[in-house]
Amino acid sequence: MSxxxxxxxxxxxxxxxxxxxxxxxxxxxxxxxxxxxxAFPESRELYEFLYGNVRQPENAKSIVVCTQRYNKxxxxxxxxxLFGKVYFFDSRVPYSQEYRASVEFGAYLKLLGMNVIQCMxxxxxxxxxxxxxxxxxxxxxxxxxxGSYIWIEAWVVDKELEYDAIEENTALSACSDGCQKCISACxxxxxxxxxxxxxxxCVTQLACYAKDTLDENTRQQMGLWLYGCDKCQDAxxxxxxxxVESQDFPLLKEYxxxxxxxxxxxxxxxxxxxxxxxxxxxxxxxxLWLWKANALRSMKNSGD
Numbered sequence: 001m002s003x004x005x006x007x008x009x010x011x012x013x014x015x016x017x018x019x020x021x022x023x024x025x026x027x028x029x030x031x032x033x034x035x036x037x038x039a040f041p042e043s044r045e046l047y048e049f050l051y052g053n054v055r056q057p058e059n060a061k062s063i064v065v066c067t068q069r070y071n072k073x074x075x076x077x078x079x080x081x082l083f084g085k086v087y088f089f090d091s092r093v094p095y096s097q098e099y100r101a102s103v104e105f106g107a108y109l110k111l112l113g114m115n116v117i118q119c120m121x122x123x124x125x126x127x128x129x130x131x132x133x134x135x136x137x138x139x140x141x142x143x144x145x146x147g148s149y150i151w152i153e154a155w156v157v158d159k160e161l162e163y164d165a166i167e168e169n170t171a172l173s174a175c176s177d178g179c180q181k182c183i184s185a186c187x188x189x190x191x192x193x194x195x196x197x198x199x200x201x202c203v204t205q206l207a208c209y210a211k212d213t214l215d216e217n218t219r220q221q222m223g224l225w226l227y228g229c230d231k232c233q234d235a236x237x238x239x240x241x242x243x244v245e246s247q248d249f250p251l252l253k254e255y256x257x258x259x260x261x262x263x264x265x266x267x268x269x270x271x272x273x274x275x276x277x278x279x280x281x282x283x284x285x286x287x288l289w290l291w292k293a294n295a296l297r298s299m300k301n302s303g304d
Contacts, residue, residue, distance in 0.1 A: 010064075015067060018064065023061055029054055064154065066154075067151065070089035070150070078256070082259075089249050115158045137173065137179070182231075
């Protein structure tokens, strides 16, 4: 089997880029986790489970990592600034072309005689190691042409392959010297320095995974965001004019009417369980209370 052929197949399926690296390259990732736990001990539990990603399974030999862009899709005008854009254009949605490409690529690797191992991978670190992009100060990976508006996927396989030249220092930044716009734009100041983020204060973490009512000051800082947050990405000069918005994402228009704050606040369990949650399954079947809390907060912060 040829690494060149694997990369070529990835490009044929619509991926932006494909890289192949050994599976044992994440000691540096552990150092980043150690640094964050030390800096933000109050968020320790949000980082501790990630340590399991440092060591891949014993039979893992190689990681095939690919990127694909989502900046080609149209953002629903009335929902702009309420949802992180990546949640509109989720490559894990089974009826999307990105999901079909992922399934077909995984099947292709198996046809080549490789076992695809189901395990977690620090995909941003893998992409940086494979030379597919560089980190921004907001911790996102930046593609030279499409900015940070990209999905990253990885397949762990049990065969040794031809590897790309490994990026030894993934801290080499995509950003201009001295630029702090993402840090200044962070509503809750979760971004406090280059590559340093308090995950427990991140708007996305709070809006998507909060387990209790937040204090009033935090609620005010979160602004209008219902699910996710794009403040750091939208403020980044490297993302300027990167959203082309030329295509409709499948069925997004049909879901749009259910995602306005007023509709969420009035939503019943049946609608959530049968319509919204199947599309946003990672919010959990018991997640309606959080959607309603976010909707109420967003409406109050709007001043309308």
